[in-house]
Amino acid sequence: MWLAFFLSIYILVAFSIIISILMNGARPSKSLAWLLAIFTIPVGGMLLYLLLGRNRRKNKLLKLKERALFNLPQPTFPQKATFDGQYQKLMNLVYHNSHFPPVENNKLTLLKDGKTTFKSIFEALENANHRIHLLYYIFEEGELANKLLLLFERKINEGVQVRMIYDGIGSFSLSKSYLNKLRDIGVEVYPFLPFKFGRFLSSLNYRNHRKIIVVDGVVAFTGGINISDKYLKGDLELGIWHDMHLRLDGVAAGHLDYVFAMDWYLVCKRTVKPLGVGLKKASENLNNDKLVQIVSGGPDDDFPSLEQAYFTIINKANSYIYITNPYVIPGRAILQALETAAIGGVDVRIMVSGNTDNKIVNWSVRSYFESMLKAGIKIYLFPDGFLHSKIIVSDDAIATIGTANLDDRSFEQNYEVNAIVYDSLFAKLLRKDFLKDAKESKLITYEEYLDRSLTEKLKEGLGKIFSPLL
Structure with missing residues (x-):
């Protein structure tokens, strides 16, 4: 009797979650992954979805x-x-998303x-x-x-x-x-x-x-x-x-x-x-x-304002775009924007910390290196301590500094804020600082990265699977 009762409750909850995923899923690939988790991991799959998977931007649970x-x-x-x-x-994009003009x-x-x-x-x-x-x-x-x-x-x-x-x-x-x-x-x-x-x-x-x-x-x-x-x-x-x-x-x-x-x-x-x-x-x-413009974002907003701002800055780059960030775990749009810019002749450079505060996050970050290096993006590993800065500078014309990492957590789940600075002197100052740190960092080559061990490749594969949840 009790078994039948709990089984009925389980089926009811699972059915409700499946309906929610079908109606409110953010991306087809992510929705499919959650459906598979619910069907293949009894109870655990549902708990993970309730904890990590709900599309709050769609539902606005707390508004x-x-x-x-x-x-x-x-x-x-x-x-x-x-x-x-x-x-x-x-x-215009930032103003309509965050309501702050420059x-x-x-x-x-x-x-x-x-x-x-x-x-x-x-x-x-x-x-x-x-x-x-x-x-x-x-x-x-x-x-x-x-x-x-x-x-x-x-x-x-x-x-x-x-x-x-x-x-x-x-x-x-x-x-x-x-x-x-x-x-x-x-x-x-x-x-x-x-x-x-x-x-x-x-x-x-x-x-x-x-x-x-x-x-x-x-x-x-x-x-x-x-x-x-x-x-x-x-x-x-x-x-x-x-x-x-x-x-x-x-x-x-x-x-x-x-x-x-x-x-x-x-x-x-x-x-x-x-x-x-x-x-x-x-x-x-x-x-x-x-000239400064504040961009804020959170899971209650209609659109991912920080992701859209980063995406636009990358797409507008003509000469160079330098990024310093410890957690570069790009979604498909940001990754494609970076690789498109590099293949199109823009000098794209990314600096991450050589040391890590989280092994799984580090595997996730490195799981994107091969694709980016193949596109011509230069990747630097900062060797001293832990590099935690969140900076983008481009074309000696624009820069942004703030709290948002280059990952889905900052774009979709966290409340974040950045300052976008439209100023040549400020951008040049950040470019100079980036190049100074680059001289002290290790530049990874594509050929070198291809020679990494099978163990490292497996770790990165595992990290990429978990990257949407990090």
């Missing part, structure tokens, strides 16, 4: 962004730039590695007059966290508001003791989709991977660097983590503040009004001449 936009005050965007020039298509009056400071980045961050935080907003995927306890705690207490006593969001899984190690200390001194702090058994299957796979700090609505930071001592001291396995961050003084900082405000509403259902004083101050600084 998070729609609710946030409805309840937040609509932002004002001073100094709106004209959508023209060679990147007009990209500007804006002038921004001063940019490129921050390489942890020491330089945190020096600039703490300097900006010390000068806060009204409020401090922080949003991090990884916020780990240590010297940096303790230093922030003391600074927050001092600034709150001066009348500065401090709000903080941390990802519920990425910052899972954050202790209740530290969080209580933050709340005791007056920091408003909330987790993003924390681990809860009741919604475990619906939320575990969707993380907020953004790294944002905004001070008074006029100074902001974003990039690849999390709050972790490993950016200063390294770790035992990988050594120093190398990364790139960006400081924005100006109007674009207010756009990052709006991204924070949307996420703030998602975690606590409360609104944060834009700081007009900060935006006015920024727009009046005529020495800030950089």
Whole structure:
């Protein structure tokens, strides 16, 4: 009797999942893979689908962004730039996806590695007059966290508001003791989709991977660097983590503040009004001449905005496109764009870390090397520590820096944010930095890669199978 009951429940659930896949599947190949998993792996296949496979972009299970936009005050965007020039298509694309136009009056400071980045961050935080907003995927306890705690207490006593969001899984190690200390001194702090058994299957796979700090609505930071001592001291396995961050003084900082405000509403259902004083101050600084556009994306959006932005930048490249990213696991569209550009004569170069923080991810990354090398793409392995930067620079004209990796997880499942900079001097600075790191890195040749061992080929084959889930 009990066996028949459980069998009936199993068949009912399986049938419901199959209907969902047929109606909402993102890609035929992926839908077929999930159908095979459900039919061949009893129970396990269904659990994996519920955890990793649902098309949230289609279903909008929580409709998070729609609710946030409805309840937040609509932002004002001073100094709106004209959508023209060679990147007009990209500007329009980002504006329609993320609602942020390209804006002038921004001063940019490129921050390489942890020491330089945190020096600039703490300097900006010390000068806060009204409020401090922080949003991090990884916020780990240590010297940096303790230093922030003391600074927050001092600034709150001066009348500065401090709000903080941390990802519920990425910052899972954050202790209740530290969080209580933050709340005791007056920091408003909330987790993003924390681990809860009741919604475990619906939320575990969707993380907020953004790294944002905004001070008074006029100074902001974003990039690849999390709050972790490993950016200063390294770790035992990988050594120093190398990364790139960006400081924005100006109007674009207010756009990052709006991204924070949307996420703030998602975690606590409360609104944060834009700081007009900060935006006015920024727009009046005529020495800030950089044109910047913020692109944000998440699984609630109608389209994968970061993937479409990367795709467009690659397709627009005429002379060169240099990419630095630790997780280059491209989907079919991005891979075809890269290979098409290289075969068509564009100098396409990709730099990844020679060391890895995850073996299966590393196998997945390397599983695409043979095809890309055959197309003429140059691939470099950075040898020192762990390379974590997320940068694209092209044609001495455009660059993007932010939190999004070149993989399906960043495009389809994570909440991400990047800054696109339309500026020749900034692009040349990043190109120069790339070429400097390339001289220290190992260039892989196609012939050399063909000679890798059978074991390595099998590992890469296994990694490619799992790449859509990583």
